[in-house]
Amino acid sequence: GAGVSQTPSNKVTEKGKYVELRCDPISGHTALYWYRQSLGQGPEFLIYFQGTGAADDSGLPNDRFFAVRPEGSVSTLKIQRTERGDSAVYLCASSPVVVGRDYGYTFGSGTRLTVV
Amino acid sequence: GQNIDQPTEMTATEGAIVQINCTYQTSGFNGLFWYQQHAGEAPTFLSYNVLDGLEEKGRFSSFLSRSKGYSYLLLKELQMKDSASYLCAVRVNSGGYQKVTFGTGTKLQVIP
Numbered sequence: 001g002a003g004v005s006q007t008p009s010n011k012v013t014e015k016g017k018y019v020e021l022r023c024d025p026i027s028g029h030t031a032l033y034w035y036r037q038s039l040g041q042g043p044e045f046l047i048y049f050q051g052t053g054a055a056d057d058s059g060l061p062n063d064r065f066f067a068v069r070p071e072g073s074v075s076t077l078k079i080q081r082t083e084r085g086d087s088a089v090y091l092c093a094s095s096p097v098v099v100g101r102d103y104g105y106t107f108g109s110g111t112r113l114t115v116v
Numbered sequence: 117g118q119n120i121d122q123p124t125e126m127t128a129t130e131g132a133i134v135q136i137n138c139t140y141q142t143s144g145f146n147g148l149f150w151y152q153q154h155a156g157e158a159p160t161f162l163s164y165n166v167l168d169g170l171e172e173k174g175r176f177s178s179f180l181s182r183s184k185g186y187s188y189l190l191l192k193e194l195q196m197k198d199s200a201s202y203l204c205a206v207r208v209n210s211g212g213y214q215k216v217t218f219g220t221g222t223k224l225q226v227i228p
Contacts, residue, residue: 050213
């Protein structure tokens, strides 16, 4: 596709349930990032993939959060035993290897997760 | 980690010029981005600086001083549609890879 696609756009789940959030990056982009954004805050880094491997997962808040990118394209963010504090907009971004003056990271529209 | 500071809110008048500052403290610096984010939407890329100096792109310009850990975004001829949050983001080299960290953003309100 032309842009970064995230599904679902909205997800409401009950506390304690498991959720999966999907990100389909721009074709050919090797770098993929997951961020979490709460109201009035900037995006908070979660995890960064370069190809299939997680190059940096230092932003994952705890072991309930896990992300995969098995074929170096689509990525799935998985949250186990969801808590109300997990409610936020989860953003995915992708980029080619080189970014520069006219090209940065492209974000998807995000998944708004609400844990009730 | 990285410390990125920006003003929380600013107000400016339509047609005027506004400068949004960003200061950062980090090691392994490898570039600074500015993004625009309208309420309820994803951030969109505005500019990228890695060397000292000014980058101009239409009504928007971005400046970087690496020695001072300082950047600003300059918006000229403000329009009502420029009301948005402006995010400063720093890229660093981290264990052989690159990591981008965002500030909390500056909410700009353009008034008639």
